[in-house]
Amino acid sequence: MSAEIVQLVEQAGPYLTTAVSAYGAAVLTRAEGTAADATVALGQRILQAVWRRRDEAGQAELERVVDEAADEQDDTYTAAVLGRLLRHALQDDAELRAELAAMLPGQAAGSVIITASGERSIAAQHIGIAASGNNTTIHPPQQ
Template identity: 70%
Template structure:
């Protein structure tokens, strides 16, 4: 079961980061917005599923971890913190693992998922030159 948990956590990471980035700790209790981006919505459903399975102490820990990830400016760190929380929860709850496997899309062979989160973010599998911000002049060849 350990490899299955690792695979699920890796696949869920971008969704969790996007949801926390969009809503902060409110992601745990917020009603899903019908207009929410699919990535954010899925991350929210995953986090809320974990939230609902935890006891009072577990929920307090989850709020702390999500607040920490929200305050962090580094998406890699936020993903690691949220992934660690998810991995620990899944190790204790095989039924939740099965539930989350059903929520996540099944990756097709050769499919690449690229997610951008945040203002002026760029997401691409392959990219030449990318410039974000104001006042830049595109390069001319």
């Protein structure tokens, strides 16, 4: 999977989760002007862009998955389901990737994205001391 897709999914995730939490599967067909706030509206536009690219059977499947995600009370699960859905949609659709990139707010100049993945992973832009092992002892420097 390309870094571009991973970054787009990470950026879009909070918008998708908020929109689905607010409206469930109705977010796919609801008029955009009725969205409660900017976050919900952007999540709605992203999901509708994915929905429009599918045939009737694909739209029905997307509605089912979004509806199931909305019924979950666990935001982490909802975010994971929606992230997987979006990754699959972006995989072979460069046009959708471009559309999504244009929708999402750009990153501020000089901003840094740091990702840590896996057991005991540490991610930081600037760090002094980092320890991820068991029974670690850190001694202050001798003066």
